[in-house]
Amino acid sequence: MPPHQSVHSVPILQTCFSRSWGGLEMQALEVTAQLHLRGYPVWLACLPSSRLQSEAEGRGIAVLPFNAVGYLHPLVIVRLARFLRKEAIRIVHCQLSHDLSTVVPAADLSRSCRVIILSKRMGSFLTKRDPFHRYTYSRVDRILAISEVIHRNVLETTPVSPERVLTLHDAVEVTGFSPDPEIRKATRHEFGYDDTNVVVGFVGRFSRGKGQEDLLHAAQEIIHLHPSTRFLIVGEASAGEEGYEREIRQLCSTLGLGHAVTFAGYRRDIRKILPAMDLFAFPSHAESFGVSLIEAMAEGLAAVASSSDGVLDIVTEGQTGLLVPPKSPHELAVALTRLIEDPSLRDRLGRAARQRVLEKFERAAQLDRLELIYKEVLQEKVGSGKPGKGN
Numbered sequence: 001m002p003p004h005q006s007v008h009s010v011p012i013l014q015t016c017f018s019r020s021w022g023g024l025e026m027q028a029l030e031v032t033a034q035l036h037l038r039g040y041p042v043w044l045a046c047l048p049s050s051r052l053q054s055e056a057e058g059r060g061i062a063v064l065p066f067n068a069v070g071y072l073h074p075l076v077i078v079r080l081a082r083f084l085r086k087e088a089i090r091i092v093h094c095q096l097s098h099d100l101s102t103v104v105p106a107a108d109l110s111r112s113c114r115v116i117i118l119s120k121r122m123g124s125f126l127t128k129r130d131p132f133h134r135y136t137y138s139r140v141d142r143i144l145a146i147s148e149v150i151h152r153n154v155l156e157t158t159p160v161s162p163e164r165v166l167t168l169h170d171a172v173e174v175t176g177f178s179p180d181p182e183i184r185k186a187t188r189h190e191f192g193y194d195d196t197n198v199v200v201g202f203v204g205r206f207s208r209g210k211g212q213e214d215l216l217h218a219a220q221e222i223i224h225l226h227p228s229t230r231f232l233i234v235g236e237a238s239a240g241e242e243g244y245e246r247e248i249r250q251l252c253s254t255l256g257l258g259h260a261v262t263f264a265g266y267r268r269d270i271r272k273i274l275p276a277m278d279l280f281a282f283p284s285h286a287e288s289f290g291v292s293l294i295e296a297m298a299e300g301l302a303a304v305a306s307s308s309d310g311v312l313d314i315v316t317e318g319q320t321g322l323l324v325p326p327k328s329p330h331e332l333a334v335a336l337t338r339l340i341e342d343p344s345l346r347d348r349l350g351r352a353a354r355q356r357v358l359e360k361f362e363r364a365a366q367l368d369r370l371e372l373i374y375k376e377v378l379q380e381k382v383g384s385g386k387p388g389k390g391n
Contacts, residue, residue: 010378011041011087015103016095017068020238021051022205023291024121027170028052028095031119033059034367043087045080045099071101077109084110091374093117097124100136107139114381117373119144119168121288123153123309134159141377144168144370146289147310166373169313170291171366174358177298180275187276191262197230198340201277201301203270203292204284206237206245211283211306213251217329218281218336220255226340229260234273236266274299279339279346285326287311294361297321297353302346304335314361320353 012035016028029052032044046052048065056063064083066076083089084106092103092113097120107113118140128137137158143165145151151167154160193199200219204210212233219231237245252261267273280296282305289310296303297320305311307323315321322339324331339346 009041010091010374011043011089012091012093012374013043013045013064013084013087013089014093014095015045015099016052017045017047017066017099017102018052018096019047019050019069020205021055022207022238023170023289024095025052027121027291028119029055029059029061030363031093031095031367031370032056032061034363036061038367038371041087066102068099068102071098073102076102077106080106081109085112089113090378091115091117093119095119095121097122100140101132104136104139115374115377116140117142117144117377119146120150120154121146121170123150123288124157127157129159140164141381142166142373144373146170147313149309149312150288168366168369168373169361170289170294171361171363172291172295172298172357173363174298174354174361176271177274177295177300177354179300183272184275187272191230191232191264191276193230193276196228198226198228198278199230199232199276200279200281200336200340201232201234201274201296202281202283203234203273203296204282205235205241206248207241208244209285211285211326212248214283214327214329214332215281216248216251216255216257216261218283218333219257219260221330221333222337222340223257223260225337229340231257231261232264232273232277233261234264234267234270270295271299274301277301279303279336281332281336282306282311283324283326283332284308284311290314294357297350298357298361300350300354302339302349303353304332304339314356315353316356319349320356321349 014032018025032042035042043062043064044056045064045066048067053063053065068076094100094103116139120143137160143154145154145167146169154165202215222229280301280303282293282303284306287309293314303321305315305321306326308326317323322335324335
């Protein structure tokens with residue numbers, strides 16, 4: 001990068017060719033939006049007619065719709081290469097590892113893109129050391145793992161050297177979350193809660209492995225002990241997961257919990273919904289990180305979470321929350337009951353949880369570090385005079 005050129009003037013393309021709508025896609029959108037607010041010329045490449053496209057356009061982000069489902073896209077590669085060359089894109093940041101099969105050949109064809117970054121948000125069960133993956137990953141300059149478990153998985157399954165893999169946690173804008181008595185009162189009134197109700201919240205898409213069934217079984221135990229407890233489940237099914245949502249709703253009815261459980265669907269106003277809750281449940285069976293968990297903690301909610309994978313980067317047992325084994329409804333019920341019965345413990349854990357998010361998962365700090373990574377890799381490439389391999 002020339003000494004006179006500010007990193008903010010470097011054109012950047014973010015990519016996320018996913019049809020789903022969950023934490024991964026929301027983070028891709030948020031990172032792009034925040035870079036835009038910081039003054040970068042930035043575009044988002046995504047699938048046409050996807051939820052990500054509509055959400056990005058609603059945020060005023062420049063969108064490139066490319067039909068890149070699958071792995072072989074010669075025409076898309078040519079079109080993307082032309083765009084990279086025309087706009088003098090220097091950095092492509094892939095938010096999904098699948099994107100590399102399109103981005104890497106397009107970057108090589110364009111001969112203009114210097115840097116390729118990959119954010120790794122999901123672990124892989126396959127070892128990617130075949131010739132195709134050796135080619136694509138050789139062109140990646142940095143892999144940004146969102147948690148330590150993903151960091152280890154990258155080193156175990158991909159042909160990259162350790163110095164090219166960093167941990168960069170997902171983040172939230174903590175200042176946007178703050179306990180507000182008036183918002184709490186209004187939202188609890190919306191859902192029909194009064195001062196006698198302790199509300200256990202859950203936020204997440206309907207997907208096998210998120211643990212909604214465990215929460216419902218735990219709720220059945222809790223209601224026998226504390227009949228006034230209520231459960232607020234926020235989220236919707238992504239494309240192809242509608243059947244699982246129907247199963248969960250039917251389970252709620254079968255367990256006789258219709259009076260105690262509210263399914264709120266997808267809500268854009270999550271910062272209005274969280275204050276209605278008294279504590280938070282995160283019973284995911286396996287989670288690479290957990291953005292909804294850090295949002296709840298930023299709100300000052302005490303949480304009970306599964307002790308697995310990326311959650312261990314977030315929650316310290318007994319200090320910033322309570323941990324239970326995954327797929328353990330009874331243990332989940334016991335931990336939630338402990339918090340229901342002990343408001344002072346809820347308060348202590350909630351305050352510590354918010355402080356943890358302020359110190360470790362604040363959006364501004366994440367973006368500062370991402371900018372530094374962009375700058376360092378660009379300088380490496382300019383110093384070497386090569387746009388190519390990230391060895």
